[in-house]
Amino acid sequence: MKFEKSGEGQYLLDVKGYVCPHPQLYTKKALERLKPGEVLEVQFDNPSSGESIATMCDNTGDEVLDRKQEAGLFVWHVRKA
Amino acid sequence: MSETKRGFWAFAIVGILLLITGATYAYHEYYLYLTVYLWFGFIYGMCLQYGRFCFSSAFRDLFAVGVPRMAVGIMIAIALFALVGAFVSATGISTFHSAPTSVHAVIAGFIFGVGMCFSGGCASGSMYKTGEGNMNAALVVLSISVTQAVFVDIGGWANNLVPESWTKSAAAKGLPASITVTDGWVDQYLAGYVWDQPVLSFAKMLGWTDDSVIGAFLGNFLVGVVLPGALLLVVVYFFWSRRAFMRKRLTAGQTRPRFRDELAGYWAMIMASKRTAIAGLALGIAAGLHMYAIQGLRVKYGVRNAGALLERLGFDFGLSVNGTVFDPGYWYVTTQEAQWVGWAMHKLGWNQMDNIFFGFNNGIPNPLINPADWMSIALFGGAAVMALLHNEFKFKKPTLETATWAVIGGALMGIGSRLGLGCNVGAFFVRVSQGDPSGWLFGLGMVGGAYIGVKFFNWWTERRMAREFALS
Numbered sequence: 001m002k003f004e005k006s007g008e009g010q011y012l013l014d015v016k017g018y019v020c021p022h023p024q025l026y027t028k029k030a031l032e033r034l035k036p037g038e039v040l041e042v043q044f045d046n047p048s049s050g051e052s053i054a055t056m057c058d059n060t061g062d063e064v065l066d067r068k069q070e071a072g073l074f075v076w077h078v079r080k081a
Numbered sequence: 082m083s084e085t086k087r088g089f090w091a092f093a094i095v096g097i098l099l100l101i102t103g104a105t106y107a108y109h110e111y112y113l114y115l116t117v118y119l120w121f122g123f124i125y126g127m128c129l130q131y132g133r134f135c136f137s138s139a140f141r142d143l144f145a146v147g148v149p150r151m152a153v154g155i156m157i158a159i160a161l162f163a164l165v166g167a168f169v170s171a172t173g174i175s176t177f178h179s180a181p182t183s184v185h186a187v188i189a190g191f192i193f194g195v196g197m198c199f200s201g202g203c204a205s206g207s208m209y210k211t212g213e214g215n216m217n218a219a220l221v222v223l224s225i226s227v228t229q230a231v232f233v234d235i236g237g238w239a240n241n242l243v244p245e246s247w248t249k250s251a252a253a254k255g256l257p258a259s260i261t262v263t264d265g266w267v268d269q270y271l272a273g274y275v276w277d278q279p280v281l282s283f284a285k286m287l288g289w290t291d292d293s294v295i296g297a298f299l300g301n302f303l304v305g306v307v308l309p310g311a312l313l314l315v316v317v318y319f320f321w322s323r324r325a326f327m328r329k330r331l332t333a334g335q336t337r338p339r340f341r342d343e344l345a346g347y348w349a350m351i352m353a354s355k356r357t358a359i360a361g362l363a364l365g366i367a368a369g370l371h372m373y374a375i376q377g378l379r380v381k382y383g384v385r386n387a388g389a390l391l392e393r394l395g396f397d398f399g400l401s402v403n404g405t406v407f408d409p410g411y412w413y414v415t416t417q418e419a420q421w422v423g424w425a426m427h428k429l430g431w432n433q434m435d436n437i438f439f440g441f442n443n444g445i446p447n448p449l450i451n452p453a454d455w456m457s458i459a460l461f462g463g464a465a466v467m468a469l470l471h472n473e474f475k476f477k478k479p480t481l482e483t484a485t486w487a488v489i490g491g492a493l494m495g496i497g498s499r500l501g502l503g504c505n506v507g508a509f510f511v512r513v514s515q516g517d518p519s520g521w522l523f524g525l526g527m528v529g530g531a532y533i534g535v536k537f538f539n540w541w542t543e544r545r546m547a548r549e550f551a552l553s
Contacts, residue, residue, distance in 0.1 A: 003549035011553070017480055019201030019210065019217055020138055021145045021538060028146050029546040047213065047473045048133035048206075055148040055353060059325040071082060072214070072468075072475025 003030055009038045016045045016073070023049035024056060027078070031062055034080040039065065042076045050074055082474065091469040094462045098123060111390045114378050115455045121371040122456030125205075125412055126212055126463025128367065130473075132360020134158075135206030136505040137197035140531035145538070149321045153350060154357030155510070156310045158365040162514040163306040165369020170297040170515070174376040176410030179517040180502050181278035186522035193497025193504065193523075194530020198538065200224075200490025201483075204414045204504035207491075208457065212464025217479040217487050222418060224491025225498065229419035230426055232267060232499050233438035239266040247273030257402045261435045267499060268437045275502070283516040291516070301516025309521065314347070322350040368412045368514075375410040387452045388444065399424060399446035402434075407443035407453050411511060414460075415504040417453035419495075420445050438499065501526075 002014040003026070013030045015023040023044040030040055042053065050067070053076065057064050061081035068075045082090075098119060105112035128134060132154060139151035169175045180186070197203045200221040202210055207225070210218035243266055251262045251273035262268050284291050284300030291297060326346035327338050352358060384390055387408040388400045400406060407416050419438070424445040427433040434440040448454045468474040479487060494504065501508040501523050509527065512520025 001545060001549065003546060004553045017477060018483060019215065020135065021141050021198070021201065021535070022542065024142065024146045024148070025538060025542045026546060029542055033546070033550050045475050045477060046201075046210075046215070047468075048135055048138065048210075051133050051150060051357065052138065052142050052146055052148045055150050056146045058353075059147055059322075061325075061328070069472065072473050072477075 001026060006041065009035075010041070011038065012041045012043070014043045015049075016043055018044070019046050020049055020052070022046075024052040027053050028056060031060070031078065031080055036080050038080050040078045040080065042078060043073065044076075045073050047072070047074070050076070053078075082469075084472075087469040087472065087474065090474075091466045094466050098459060098462060109394060111382065111394055114375075114382070114387060114390055115450070115452050117371075117374050117378060118452045118456040119459040121367060121374070121412070122459030123463035123466075124367045125364065125456070126209055126460035126465075127467045128360045128364045128463075129205060129209035129460070130212060130464040130467040131471075132357045132364075134209070134357065134360050134364065136203040136509065136527075137201070137206055137531070140194065140528050141198050141535055143317070143321055144532050144535040147321050149317045149350060150353050150357050152317050153314065153353065154361040156314055157351070157358055157361035158368075159510060159514050160306060160310055161362055161365025162368040162510070163302050163365075163516070165366060166372065166515050167297040167302040169369065169372045169376070170291050170301065171294045173292045174373070174380075175292065175515070176372055176376055176379075177511065177515045177517075179280045179282050179515070180508070180512060180519045181275050182281045182517075182519040182522065183275075183278040184522075185275060185278070186501055186508070186519045187526040187529075189497045189499075189501030189508070190523035190526020190528075191497075191530040191533075192526075193494050193501060193508075194527035194532075195534045196490045196493025196495075196497055196530070197505065197527070198490070198531050198534020199486045200494060201486065203506075204494060204498070205460075205506050208414060208460050209464035212461040213468040214465075214474050214476040216477055217483045220479055220484055220487040221491040221494075224488045225415060225495040225504075226418040226422045228492040228495025229415065229438075229499055230422035230433065232496055233265070233419070233423075234431070234433060234436045235266050236261075236264040240264060240269075242266060243269045243273070250274070250277060256437070256441060259402050259435060260437060260441050262437065265436050270500070271437050281518050283518065286518075297516075305516035305518070306514060314351070318347050318350050322346065322353075326350070364412075365514075368511075372411045375408075379410075391446060391450060394450070396446065396450050399427075399434075399444050401439070401444040402441055405442070405444060406446050406451065409453065409507070409511075412456075413453060413503070413507045413511070414457060415495075415498045415507065416443055417451060417457050419499075420451060421448050421454065424448060497530075 006012040065077040142148040207218040207221040283305030284296030289296030386405040388405040423433040508523040
């Protein structure tokens with residue numbers, strides 16, 4: 001797992017290789033640490049985590065800005081509400 | 082992997098399964114029995130992968146991230162399977178038998194629930210994830226299988242942990258001499274305790290029979306499934322879904338929630354994940370049709386268990402002392418995976434035919450002609466095809482950390498499965514759907530286990546995240 005600041009107001013969370021519940025738990029904990037308006041890039045390769053992360057963001061009001069998927073790798077950007 | 086390659090592999094898997102179907106049928110029509118299992122397994126694999134259908138996430142994600150989508154999906158699947166199951170029961174051809182009901186189901190579910198949290202997926206979830214190329218999930222399946230095969234035959238020092246009353250009761254059951262019922266913790270647990278517990282159904286508790294129309298539809302379906310299921314979803318709605326829904330309504334300018342808003346919120350929760358809802362729908366219908374198809378073949382061939390067919394085909398190795406093999410007639414996982422390992426261990430010299438699980442109930446036939454194994458192998462294939470078609474197939478190697486969780490979680494699920502006489506599918510999904518109260522008890526235990534598992538991983542991930550955040 002890797003979590004780092006990748007730019008001004010931007011963070012990267014790399015949870016590739018993890019299965020549930022790690023990707024969604026780490027995403028939740030990373031978003032809790034961000035300030036409103038900051039953006040988190042989440043990289044994961046466990047497809048089912050995507051469903052949970054999307055619903056979690058919908059519940060908290062955080063906005064999923066974009067979702068890219070290629071060869072089993074998912075890269076999402078989420079803006080903290 | 083390019084689109085062409087993905088398409089090639091998807092067609093190759095389907096082609097191999099078609100070839101097996103055609104070739105074995107040409108050899109002998111009895112193989113139709115095995116290929117019915119095979120194609121239903123394929124459908125289960127496709128549905129599970131499409132809907133990301135994992136029982137583990139149903140309980141775990143509620144506590145971990147407040148997401149109810151899987152709990153909803155599972156209740157949809159249970160309700161539909163229960164409806165089809167009620168038709169099957171009312172026509173008197175159900176293959177289902179209720180399990181003994183007691184606190185053991187809660188304890189077993191609890192151990193299973195902790196395990197599925199550690200491993201990152203339930204038994205069926207780990208199987209479909211293996212089909213996605215996740216070797217971590219494959220390790221979970223292996224761990225479940227090995228643990229079960231070892232656990233059901235542990236005797237020696239473990240016999241000292243058996244209460245005397247269990248030993249006496251087990252010995253009094255009059256099992257065949259080839260089953261050493263007083264040597265082995267699980268044997269004495271089964272014959273000395275579990276078998277003495279009441280076998281119930283909601284229909285029977287209300288004074289009806291399972292195969293009467295009123296018993297099947299009113300007792301087992303309505304009272305046993307629909308009412309408690311709807312009530313559970315109300316609880317899930319109020320604790321995990323309502324707040325976000327009402328916040329959106331208030332943001333849109335509404336001042337105070339009305340009753341119709343609550344109904345709209347309840348419906349929105351059910352439809353929140355269309356993939357999961359659709360998969361639940363398809364799984365429920367397929368699981369019901371599976372019962373019909375297998376029972377139809379049993380009638381056609383004049384058998385009550387696949388063991389008789391295997392014997393007619395000349396395969397008599399690994400049949401239980403009753404001449405049977407594991408042949409549930411519906412969706413099931415874990416027992417057949419235990420049989421793979423049990424068969425291999427037996428071949429290597431560890432006698433696995435002297436315990437109740439293998440020797441008396443399920444047998445250890447060669448995996449190549451084991452009906453339920455055909456279902457599991459095809460389940461991997463169905464999940465792989467769906468993952469390939471959606472560009473979600475990725476070969477993933479485990480790390481030391483994830484492998485550790487997989488082995489621990491798989492082992493706990495293996496133990497929980499044997500104590501509960503089934504896993505999240507056999508002991509929960511199928512039993513609840515068929516009006517067996519022990520299924521709800523196993524589910525209750527799984528909720529408790531998932532809660533404890535989430536507590537642990539909350540601590541674990543918080544610790545790691547705090548360290549990473551401090552460095553960033």
